[in-house]
Amino acid sequence: MSGAPRTKRPRTVLEGPAATPAPETAAPAEATPLLLDFLPREAEGETRLGRFFARLREGKLSTTRCPRDGALAWPPRLVCPKCHQGELDWVDLPETGHLYAFSAVLGGAPLGMEAEVPFAVGLVDLDGLALRLFGRVVGRPWTELRVGDSVALEVYRTGDDRVFYRFRAPGPPAA
Amino acid sequence: MTGRAVAVVGGACTDFGVRPLTWPELAQEVGEALFRAVPSLRSEEVDSLFVGAAMPERFAFQSHVAPLAAEQMGLRPTRLLQRNELACASGQSAIRSAYAAIASGLSDIAVAVGVEKMNLPSMAEANSSMACVMDRPWDGPSGATAPPFFAMVAQRHMLEYGTTPEQLAVVSEKNHRFANANPHAQFYRKTFSREKLLGLPMVAPPLRLGDCSSMTDGAAAVVLASEEHLRRFAGPVAWVRGTSQYSDFHNLANAGSLTEWTGLKHTAREALARAGIGLDALDFAEVHDCFTISELIEYESLGLCPPGGGGRWAAEGNAELGGRLPTNTRGGLLGCGHPLGATGIAQAVEVYEQFASKVPSSRQVPDPGWALVHNLSGSANVHSVMVYQRGEAG
Numbered sequence: 254m255s256g257a258p259r260t261k262r263p264r265t266v267l268e269g270p271a272a273t274p275a276p277e278t279a280a281p282a283e284a285t286p287l288l289l290d291f292l293p294r295e296a297e298g299e300t301r302l303g304r305f306f307a308r309l310r311e312g313k314l315s316t317t318r319c320p321r322d323g324a325l326a327w328p329p330r331l332v333c334p335k336c337h338q339g340e341l342d343w344v345d346l347p348e349t350g351h352l353y354a355f356s357a358v359l360g361g362a363p364l365g366m367e368a369e370v371p372f373a374v375g376l377v378d379l380d381g382l383a384l385r386l387f388g389r390v391v392g393r394p395w396t397e398l399r400v401g402d403s404v405a406l407e408v409y410r411t412g413d414d415r416v417f418y419r420f421r422a423p424g425p426p427a428a
Numbered sequence: 429m430t431g432r433a434v435a436v437v438g439g440a441c442t443d444f445g446v447r448p449l450t451w452p453e454l455a456q457e458v459g460e461a462l463f464r465a466v467p468s469l470r471s472e473e474v475d476s477l478f479v480g481a482a483m484p485e486r487f488a489f490q491s492h493v494a495p496l497a498a499e500q501m502g503l504r505p506t507r508l509l510q511r512n513e514l515a516c517a518s519g520q521s522a523i524r525s526a527y528a529a530i531a532s533g534l535s536d537i538a539v540a541v542g543v544e545k546m547n548l549p550s551m552a553e554a555n556s557s558m559a560c561v562m563d564r565p566w567d568g569p570s571g572a573t574a575p576p577f578f579a580m581v582a583q584r585h586m587l588e589y590g591t592t593p594e595q596l597a598v599v600s601e602k603n604h605r606f607a608n609a610n611p612h613a614q615f616y617r618k619t620f621s622r623e624k625l626l627g628l629p630m631v632a633p634p635l636r637l638g639d640c641s642s643m644t645d646g647a648a649a650v651v652l653a654s655e656e657h658l659r660r661f662a663g664p665v666a667w668v669r670g671t672s673q674y675s676d677f678h679n680l681a682n683a684g685s686l687t688e689w690t691g692l693k694h695t696a697r698e699a700l701a702r703a704g705i706g707l708d709a710l711d712f713a714e715v716h717d718c719f720t721i722s723e724l725i726e727y728e729s730l731g732l733c734p735p736g737g738g739g740r741w742a743a744e745g746n747a748e749l750g751g752r753l754p755t756n757t758r759g760g761l762l763g764c765g766h767p768l769g770a771t772g773i774a775q776a777v778e779v780y781e782q783f784a785s786k787v788p789s790s791r792q793v794p795d796p797g798w799a800l801v802h803n804l805s806g807s808a809n810v811h812s813v814m815v816y817q818r819g820e821a822g
Contacts, residue, residue, distance in 0.1 A: 289553075291556075291559070291565075291568045291569045292569050293569070294565070327679060327681040327682065328563070328565075328681070353584075354580035354583050354584050355583070356575075356576040356577075356579035356580050356632045356633055356634075356635075357576070357579075357633055358571050358573070358576055358632060359629075359632060359633070361551070361555050361573070361631060362571065362573075363552060363555045363556035363568075363571065363573065364550070364553050364555070364556040365552075365556075369571075372571060374570055374571055374572065374576045374580075376580060376680065376683075376686075384681060385681055387567050387570060387679075387681060389570045389571060395633065400587060
């Protein structure tokens, strides 16, 4: 399973300030076995959440809300966990938030992410609603991050043309 | 507790560490150790086997491990045979299933064994496997594994309560010191002063290497029997008097407070209520110190000290021998290593051996009558607790 070296392919940021080069989430190479591939199954025929990934391709992070009880879910769902019915609405999520907590992976990264070490991760309170999302935090080294910092949601395209989301901290203010 | 009374009548561990052997070989080793530790046990009377194994598919490329473990250990279960997977709590899950089977009358004598082979030639591959404990398709792509998650827990605890790296080092030093009295421990005969621990490299800030339990190969097994079948196992036993479990989220978005583990509060309260005792009755505890910060929050969520008081509880020596509640005398996950499926069972072995006065004197709790065992799993989203009472067979 250690196999051949993984090939790096160019990646494209779809949205958000792209000025600062930053570590990116692993892009599975073509040869990555399914069971070593961290990204979700996005393709038609592999998931019933195609609407989520289609919207993500447009640069928008969305999720489901139950029209009956108003419950906002994360991750997006097929069936409401409160009232167990499957007619859910889609809503776009706010594109800004604040760091509730963060850390950094300085070693012990999973396969395919070793080259990105060190990388920061965090829990982000999205502005304006009660949702706290986990994700990569790029744009600034982890040593320059503080709890409470503003971050912006960013959608990025992976090497094999899938999409995922992360957070970008604006560059540090001039000293 | 309802149903038939159930007791642990003996148990054994293999050496924990980076072991030059395979998953099935670990199962053989622990079988040998178990039959040596419980000489009156006959393989044909073990009617059921529960196998705690978190990820043999990932670490050993092997499913259907229950019959594999049975064959390796020389057992032929005729009533109940199953594998229990609950990540870091797989071992306790196996014991709870064995308890339930015996209490219900389906089984009379059962073995709960935990086996985990975690050290692979590629650490990156092993780390990928560990990421599967989290919500892999949603949190995994961002690099969610246990160290950064528990690091965020520690960061919030420091921010909210002023907990310090020095207080974390108190827990790590204590557990590594106890591990020096445990020849099976991964860090047996390795000394870690607080100063040394505070100088180890950062893994996921603010957590350093000494704040994190290790990738460990190891196995442990216990025998459980119904009250009616105790007579032939002479000597001390550990009665299962209370047990409970609580699960409240999986994706990290749904974690709520990182520093208040309400699931542990609920499950500890219920397990103690089922045992009919309060915290004050406990003589020692085995809690899930996968990270130093975990043990501090466990003191708090068990109700030993107020929220935020965990650092002070440790620094005041309350978890030491002779303290208010000696905790992790086995050496904990920090000192023994953390072979996921084996950990919960190794903790039960510690309870049994403490009750039987079979541990080295430097970690022996004087005349213990009651013990609590806690495991968390994943991102502390599941809490499992068992309460044991010392008794005598026959």
